[in-house]
Amino acid sequence: MYNKNRQRVFMLMILPTFIGFFILYIVPTAMSFFYSLTNWSVYNADLQFVGLDNFRMLFEDSKTLAGIKNTIIYALITLVVQNAIAIILAVFLDKKSKSANFVKSLVFLPAVLSILVVGFLFQYIMTSADYGLLNNIIQFFGGDPVNWLGDKDIALYSVIATQVWQWSGWLMVIYIANLKSIDSALYEAADIDGASKMKKFFKITLPLLYPAASFNILLSLINGMKVFDVILAMTQGGPGYATETIMTTLIREGFNSGRNAYASALGVVFFIAVFILSRIVITFLNKWERKLS
Amino acid sequence: MKKKTIAFLLSMIMLVGTLIGCSNESGSEGEGSGSEDEVVKLRMMAYNPESTRTTYLQMLDEKLPNIEIEFEFVALDNFNNVLNAQLQAGEGPDIIEVGGEAKLLAKANYLLDLSDKDFTSKYVDAGLKPYSVDGGIYATPLQSWFEGIFYNKTIFEENGVEVPKTWDELIAISKKLAENGVKPQTMGAQSWEPMMKQSIGLVNNEFYADEANSDFDNKFNEGEAKLAEAWLPAVKEWSKIIDEEILTDDMLGLSYDQALDQFATGKAAMWESGPWAVPTILEKNPDIEIGMFPIPGTEEGPGWLIGGPGSALAINANSDYIDEAIQVLELTATEEAQLALVEDNAGSSFLEGVEVDLGEIYTDSEEAFKAGNVYAPWTAVWTSGNPIVQSYGKSLQEVLAGTKTVKEALQDADETNDNLRQTLN
Incomplete structure (x- = not known):
């Protein structure tokens, strides 16, 4: 039935997509690996090999390292917090009542907005100007105003907070879809055995959320690593370099400064960082999967 | 398992922000052979x-x-x-x-x-x-283009302060305004530009005004001269405005538009910017009376604008x-x-042979214009000006936040210059 001819037809069918993929992704990626070893710049006519110079400069540059560090902090915190909130919301809102449906759509709503819109909106909410909404609320209750986006120790977490707010609802929907597929017989059996609510959550619900969790965790990680637009809208990487990420650094060095080779090297480092982090997460997810079976 | 790894690898490749893929869609448009009709x-x-x-x-x-x-x-x-x-x-x-x-x-x-x-x-x-x-x-x-310090004439009159002729006077009137409960100066320091420009205004006064330094910028391009040595006294002088808490770290949370808004609505007496902001200011507050004065130096003189x-x-x-x-x-x-x-x-x-009448907003800057005191080294002479002033301005944000010194900020700019010279040669 599944003979070789048939296989060939299938291969032909994916060919158009594969060609596009090859030209638009694989070739440029390979080229940026190549360029990272040269002195390529838009302002520089002759191309020369410089070995690993770009990588050396990259790891000596505290600004670039700050970008890498911020990106990892951003990705890990959004991953953990978003998923934790999404699971809790999903478990509490997985009911068939009008009020639950209302809250569900309310929580999901921010995901409909563009990241840039949310970014600019929160820039006004969190500003240190007199009309800053958040600070006005705090002052109304007798607190001191906080410089949400201008304080180097807080700015990154302010940005993270907006993204958790925006995307938790999205992840929640995926978790709810997963919850529906869990066999209710399991809960009935647990009830007969007299299991507590907590026990049911940790022994039945959480382990069986594996399919949704593996998808959501990888999605959060990848979105976190490539964060760019919200930073641009809210802080432009500032104050100083406090909210620079790999992507903002890459754009700044590669295009604004014309150090294209340097930016290519950063792209390569980014590739490796994403690869290692995802490997770690996948290993963890595989262990989880094995436990289930 | 193996298939999974490959699929995963491919999806990772897709993610890498490829630099080369960003070519643009639109070229020179227009059709026809270019005949006259x-x-x-x-x-x-x-x-x-x-x-x-x-x-x-x-x-x-x-x-x-x-x-x-x-x-x-x-x-x-x-x-x-x-x-x-x-x-x-x-x-x-x-x-x-x-x-x-x-x-x-x-x-x-x-x-x-x-x-x-x-x-x-x-x-x-x-x-x-x-x-x-x-x-x-x-x-x-x-x-x-030029940039100086806008001031609200009404606020200045009500508080009995005059346009400052020296940097110390600027600080003195700012303190007086603050004592009267008026915010002396607002700044959209979330952007790295305004502090960078204002401090270079003082460098213009103290450093570039001296003929002996006219060759500095060319030497800087060649990497033979350093900002951290040449500019340091002037930028230190400028940073008094931070020491005296006229510029404060909460301004790091203000954007350009928000600062403009504060100035236009009379919530702050001064704001550093240029003529392009005037239409928006007047749109927000048609009744406001504003003027622009050049950035004053340590000694009395016509002052300098940033521009060129x-x-x-x-x-x-x-x-x-x-x-x-x-x-x-x-x-x-x-x-x-x-x-x-x-x-x-x-x-x-x-x-x-073209004479331009700038209008009454710029009366206080007339002397500076007559003396030719308008300069911005990074656009006039520096080879890769923008990235250098960007790194300088970003480091000044850290100075305002209290984590860097003025000298370190200038060293950062020198380092960027060195890196770029290395990369682009």
Whole structure:
């Protein structure tokens, strides 16, 4: 039935997509690996090999390292917090009542907005100007105003907070879809055995959320690593370099400064960082999967 | 398991922000052989918005019926990204508004040499200098840009303070205003630009005013001179404004628009910016009375503004419509065009014999203009000015936050200069 001819037809069918993929992704990626070893710049006519110079400069540059560090902090915190909130919301809102449906759509709503819109909106909410909404609320209750986006120790977490707010609802929907597929017989059996609510959550619900969790965790990680637009809208990487990420650094060095080779090297480092982090997460997810079976 | 790994690897590859994939979709548009009856579409890419060029563009439209200008505004933040990506792909706009990067673009052969054209010689040398490389001239200047400190005349009167003549006076009146419960100065320090510019205003007064330092910028380009040594005394003087808590770290959470808003609504007495902000200020508060004074130095004098030729028009050497683009530049080199430019964005003209009346907002700056005290080293002479002042300005944000010293900020700028010289040579 599944003979070789048939296989060939299938291969032909994916060919158009594969060609596009090859030209638009694989070739440029390979080229940026190549360029990272040269002195390529838009302002520089002759191309020369410089070995690993770009990588050396990259790891000596505290600004670039700050970008890498911020990106990892951003990705890990959004991953953990978003998923934790999404699971809790999903478990509490997985009911068939009008009020639950209302809250569900309310929580999901921010995901409909563009990241840039949310970014600019929160820039006004969190500003240190007199009309800053958040600070006005705090002052109304007798607190001191906080410089949400201008304080180097807080700015990154302010940005993270907006993204958790925006995307938790999205992840929640995926978790709810997963919850529906869990066999209710399991809960009935647990009830007969007299299991507590907590026990049911940790022994039945959480382990069986594996399919949704593996998808959501990888999605959060990848979105976190490539964060760019919200930073641009809210802080432009500032104050100083406090909210620079790999992507903002890459754009700044590669295009604004014309150090294209340097930016290519950063792209390569980014590739490796994403690869290692995802490997770690996948290993963890595989262990989880094995436990289930 | 293995298939999974491969699928995963491929999906990771998709994620890598590939630099090369960003070529641009739009090249030189317009069809036809360019015969005289047909209308040629010219793309003009600029980092000053269309509102600052309305009168000028209208004039081009009337005077050159065979040319249709497609004005493309790209904010300065992204201008180099977009332009460089297009140029690298062998495309790009026909006419380019260039600033600090003109020399680099010219060296890389992206710009047309205009030195043999008649209209080029109509401009004074000071206007052409920033766009001259190895005997060639690659752009012709638009009106000058400048930036000083705006002040609210009503607030100044009510509190009995005068326009400051020295930096110490500026600090003194700021303190007085603060005592009276008025916020002396607002600043959109979330952007790295305003502190960078204001501090260079003091460097203009204390360092560039001295003839002996006229060679500094060229030496800086060659890596033989350092900001951390030459500029340090002046920038330290400027940083008194931070020590005295006139600029405060909460301003790091203010954007340009929010600072403009505070100044326009009378919540702050002073704000550092340039003529392009005036229409918006008046739109928000038509009754406001404002003036602009130059940045004062330690000793009494006319003061200095930050500014210079700033931007200019260049022609893409690979354009399909070079003749038409030259027509546009030719027309720009007339008094009528220059006055049309100044109409929407105040500045002086570099065309010989053109006098511009700036209006009463700038009365306090007149002396500085007469003395020729307008300078911005990074656009005038530095080879890769923008990235250097960006790293300087970002480090000044850290100075305002209290985590860096002024000297470290200047060293950061020196380091960026060294890196770029290394990369671009």
